[in-house]
Amino acid sequence: xxxxxxxxxxxxxxxxxxxxxxxxxxxxxxxxxxxxxxxxxxxxxxxxxxxxxxxxxxxxxxxxxxxxxxxxxxxxxxxxxxxxxxxxxxxxxxxxxxxxxxxxxxxxxxxxxxxxxxxxxxxxxxxxxxxxxxxxxxxxxxxxxxxxxxxxxxxxxxxxxxxxxxxxxxxxxxxxxxxxxxxxxxxxxxxxxxxxxxxxxxxxxxxxxxxxxxxxxxxxxxxxxxxxxxxxxxxxxxxxxxxxxxxxxxxxxxxxxxxxxxxxxxxxxxxxxxxxxxxxxxxxxxxxxxxxxxxxxxxxxxxxxxxxxxxxxxxxxxxxxxxxxxxxxxxxxxxxxxxxxxxxxxxxxxxxxxxxxxxxxxxxxxxxxxxxxxxxxxxx
Amino acid sequence: xxxxxxxxxxxxxxxxxxxxxxxxxxxxxxxxxxxxxxxxxxxxxxxxxxxxxxxxxxxxxxxxxxxxxxxxxxxxxxxxxxxxxxxxxxxxxxxxxxxxxxxxxxxxxxxxxxxxxxxxxxxxxxxxxxxxxxxxxxxxxxxxxxxxxxxxxxxxxxxxxxxxxxxxxxxxxxxxxxxxxxxxxxxxxxxxxxxxxxxxxxxxxxxxxxxxxxxxxxxxxxxxxxxxxxxxxxxxxxxxxxxxxxxxxxxxxxxxxxxxxxxxxxxxxxxxxxxxxxxxxxxxxxxxxxxxxxxxxxxxxxxxxxxxxxxxxxxxxxxxxxxx
Ligand code: SF4
Ligand code: SF4
Numbered sequence: 001x002x003x004x005x006x007x008x009x010x011x012x013x014x015x016x017x018x019x020x021x022x023x024x025x026x027x028x029x030x031x032x033x034x035x036x037x038x039x040x041x042x043x044x045x046x047x048x049x050x051x052x053x054x055x056x057x058x059x060x061x062x063x064x065x066x067x068x069x070x071x072x073x074x075x076x077x078x079x080x081x082x083x084x085x086x087x088x089x090x091x092x093x094x095x096x097x098x099x100x101x102x103x104x105x106x107x108x109x110x111x112x113x114x115x116x117x118x119x120x121x122x123x124x125x126x127x128x129x130x131x132x133x134x135x136x137x138x139x140x141x142x143x144x145x146x147x148x149x150x151x152x153x154x155x156x157x158x159x160x161x162x163x164x165x166x167x168x169x170x171x172x173x174x175x176x177x178x179x180x181x182x183x184x185x186x187x188x189x190x191x192x193x194x195x196x197x198x199x200x201x202x203x204x205x206x207x208x209x210x211x212x213x214x215x216x217x218x219x220x221x222x223x224x225x226x227x228x229x230x231x232x233x234x235x236x237x238x239x240x241x242x243x244x245x246x247x248x249x250x251x252x253x254x255x256x257x258x259x260x261x262x263x264x265x266x267x268x269x270x271x272x273x274x275x276x277x278x279x280x281x282x283x284x285x286x287x288x289x290x291x292x293x294x295x296x297x298x299x300x301x302x303x304x305x306x307x308x309x310x311x312x313x314x315x316x317x318x319x320x321x322x323x324x325x326x327x328x329x330x331x332x333x334x335x336x337x338x339x340x341x342x343x344x345x346x347x348x349x350x351x352x353x354x355x356x357x358x359x360x361x362x363x364x365x366x367x368x369x370x371x372x373x374x375x376x377x378x379x380x
Numbered sequence: 381x382x383x384x385x386x387x388x389x390x391x392x393x394x395x396x397x398x399x400x401x402x403x404x405x406x407x408x409x410x411x412x413x414x415x416x417x418x419x420x421x422x423x424x425x426x427x428x429x430x431x432x433x434x435x436x437x438x439x440x441x442x443x444x445x446x447x448x449x450x451x452x453x454x455x456x457x458x459x460x461x462x463x464x465x466x467x468x469x470x471x472x473x474x475x476x477x478x479x480x481x482x483x484x485x486x487x488x489x490x491x492x493x494x495x496x497x498x499x500x501x502x503x504x505x506x507x508x509x510x511x512x513x514x515x516x517x518x519x520x521x522x523x524x525x526x527x528x529x530x531x532x533x534x535x536x537x538x539x540x541x542x543x544x545x546x547x548x549x550x551x552x553x554x555x556x557x558x559x560x561x562x563x564x565x566x567x568x569x570x571x572x573x574x575x576x577x578x579x580x581x582x583x584x585x586x587x588x589x590x591x592x593x594x595x596x597x598x599x600x601x602x603x604x605x606x607x608x609x610x611x612x613x614x615x616x617x618x619x620x621x622x623x624x625x626x627x628x629x630x631x632x633x634x635x636x637x638x639x640x641x642x643x644x645x646x647x648x649x650x651x652x653x654x655x656x657x658x659x660x661x662x663x664x665x666x667x668x669x670x671x672x673x674x675x676x677x678x679x680x681x682x683x684x685x686x687x688x689x690x691x692x693x694x695x696x697x698x699x700x701x702x703x704x
Contacts, residue, residue: 353502
């Protein structure tokens with residue numbers, strides 16, 4: 001089958017899995033303004049921003065010959081549950097009849113999950129499937145580890161852009177690795193390459209750490225979030241993202257009894273503020289802000305698609321978290337009209353704020369951390 | 381010899397250039413309409429400034445802020461290029477050290493900055509919705525046929541209160557016409573408009589924030605007595621308008637330039653007033669070397685590229701050797 005999938009984050013892993021199952025993978029191009037325009041043109045005006053971008057991605061993938069689209073199903077109560085149906089209808093209206101395979105958490109609907117697996121598996125013998133799964137799982141973990149390193153050291157690189165270039169190179173190395181040995185090699189080599197990057201030395205106590213939380217698509221896909229990680233890094237802050245693929249897989253795919261995951265912990269932390277699931281990633285966003293506060297991060301950037309209801313709810317909870325922990329949070333809403341220049345100004349001002357707070361915290365000692373910082377909102 | 385600092389605030393509507401001494405006394409200040417041409421505007425400003433420049437003066441540092449901060453920063457050779465929020469807050473904290481809340485309303489944008497202990501702890505900024513900015517008033521002054529400069533006095537002369545829906549400029553306009561037909565005077569309508577703007581502004585930007593006194597109100601709109609009165613009514617507290625309310629962004633960047641210079645005794649990057657005679661040509665292109673498709677801005681001086689930015693990967697930025 002000629003398969004494709006929505007472009008999100010480190011795409012080499014999906015590609016690898018599908019290839020190992022014997023499919024021809026049509027790589028969707030990384031979203032660009034063209035993708036967004038295409039998506040906006042064919043999507044209902046009030047649809048969420050991620051839906052529009054993914055829509056554009058599908059058109060581009062189909063253009064390149066994709067016949068089957070594999071995607072993960074979000075689940076309600078927000079609109080994520082309808083993505084696949086909306087996408088399918090729009091595509092059909094435009095004369096594209098492609099198949100969709102929608103993966104959901106295997107615990108939610110085991111039957112469909114197994115059917116989907118069977119379809120994807122095709123004629124691949126079982127042992128090969130297991131090998132492929134294991135390979136990819138291993139690969140995700142390794143890539144995530146390297147990426148976390150990238151997000152840390154890029155803040156201090158001497159030659160701007162070097163870390164990103166190397167990171168892209170590393171992903172290409174992983175793309176070419178088909179055996180576990182090759183994978184290990186790629187990993188070791190990648191680590192060495194990252195370690196060789198020339199860095200400014202910054203005292204541990206002067207390091208600024210920022211967490212990124214929010215709706216998964218805008219958090220994971222940097223082409224639509226103003227390259228937030230790179231932007232924060234370039235302003236001298238270390239970055240950690242709320243979502244990494246390995247965590248998602250652990251949470252959604254591993255059987256309950258061995259499923260210890262960060263996400264469970266996060267969900268628990270959000271209970272006092274948001275006791276129920278309201279869809280999207282609102283509960284995670286809230287829990288992650290608490291988690292970052294507890295771990296001593298200097299600030300959080302909260303990304304939400306414009307008009308995303310779950311994240312609007314989490315945004316409204318932020319002042320409360322703030323009262324308890326005093327962590328500065330900057331909410332940025334993203335859509336096709338988001339003014340990059342203005343958001344850039346906000347992020348710069350936010351980092352100024354975080355830095356001076358950090359300095360103050362150093363000079364006052366950890367004891368009386370200033371709790372007056374409020375939630376920074378952006379309007380317009 | 382007097383050590384002087386230059387601060388430049390390049391907004392989309394207007395550009396301010398100030399010259400201050402070490403204690404931030406204003407020596408000269410220029411206000412020029414930007415008209416979409418930041419480079420030309422700053423050149424004009426520099427030429428004017430040169431005429432007023434003290435003979436014994438020497439520029440020790442230059443700061444730029446505002447939406448054109450980067451472009452103009454390259455052109456004049458700025459030591460500090462800072463965002464508007466930090467620049468504004470820096471100036472306010474300098475002039476009103478115990479300030480807690482800053483209201484800033486300019487022609488095209490508006491912000492609220494919350495300060496605690498001389499440190500920015502929170503902010504919000506509105507750049508899209510016109511209903512909370514000065515252009516809202518400009519618009520209505522045109523409709524009413526009353527020059528904007530007279531708005532303040534007119535508002536103060538109103539006898540009665542009238543509530544005008546100010547959620548959005550379009551609503552405000554139709555509501556205003558309706559209220560006029562009800563027989564409210566122009567003064568009363570203007571007062572109502574001022575109150576609508578303030579309500580809107582606070583609702584939009586102040587949501588979820590602790591707004592505590594001392595309150596400082598700055599930006600071009602602070603000249604309007606009607607708005608000041610509306611603010612005091614809305615928050616039920618006195619409002620301070622700093623002497624230089626109109627040029628706070630530029631002053632802030634001058635202060636940042638001074639403070640940046642304080643520690644390091646480095647030479648300023650200022651190109652000198654001759655910068656006004658140099659031919660800077662900005663242009664943009666879309667890089668297609670990777671799917672990022674960055675819009676890269678480049679500035680040429682004598683056909684030589686002196687600055688580039690806008691690339692995500694740094695390959696263009698880094699390819700420029702810093703010249704002169
Ligand atoms: S989480 Fe937000 S953006 Fe995503 S589908 Fe739900 S409402 Fe839309
Ligand atoms: S400037 Fe760099 S990041 Fe931007 S499109 Fe070109 S190669 Fe890609």
